Amino acid sequence: MDKINQDFKELIEVAQESKKNAYVPYSGFKVGAAVMTGDGKIYGGCNVENASYGATNCAERTAVFKAVSEGHTDIKAIAISGDTKEHLYPCGICRQVLIEFGDDIIIVLMNKNGEAKLTTIGKLLPNSFTNKDMEEVQDGI
Template sequence: MENKQLLEIAEQAKENAYVPYSNFHVGAALITKSGKVYTGCNIECASYGGTNCAERTAIFKAVSEGDKDIEAIAIASDNSSKNEITAPCGICRQVIAEFALDIKIILGYSKGDIKEFKIKDLLPHSFTGNDLI
């Protein structure tokens, strides 16, 4: 699947965001090596610690279905239509890195500029399960 297509799916997913406090919609779409796509949106909670980001929502959905081989994840936000990127937060970067350091991160707007990174570039010197051995 092309980056633009995955980003379009993320843009659709952001429409489901539950954001009564920030009013900042974020959507994510990830594709696994098997070709299956999982989506997520950010879900806020009055107790902010209970809030979950779009990226983690998509990852948790994939993992809960037994699909852990993530190839790429696209992220779209309200900033996307202004052709500005929204990168994953630190917690999301750590969760993405849990599954592989070569996962592609696709940021941008399907009708504008699209940037691609590897999670290892967004989270250098990451803490992984290898550090626990």
């Protein structure tokens, strides 16, 4: 087991386990994710599709929303597990949701073989629109 898999062992396991619950009757594209909060709690999530496709929710956002709804906005890391040959990256909407909680959130990307690599949300979404932009406007009022 390499160092990343060891350092993020539990987070990766929860993401992989959550993937089993993916509700994907339309695409068959299962994804699991797991968020780690500042105090070490872990929240898993899966993608949830809908007959009205636009109502579909990604695994990453499910996990983030579960953490936030339990009172945790201090998000340290998220692991993403898919069944793709290449490492699976979060979509644009999920990147926007993640950067709301800090540009230094660690993202553990995995491929179908469970091989992991690391990046940060700040690297995946440079020059982003964030709450800092909102504060700037409010300061000007």
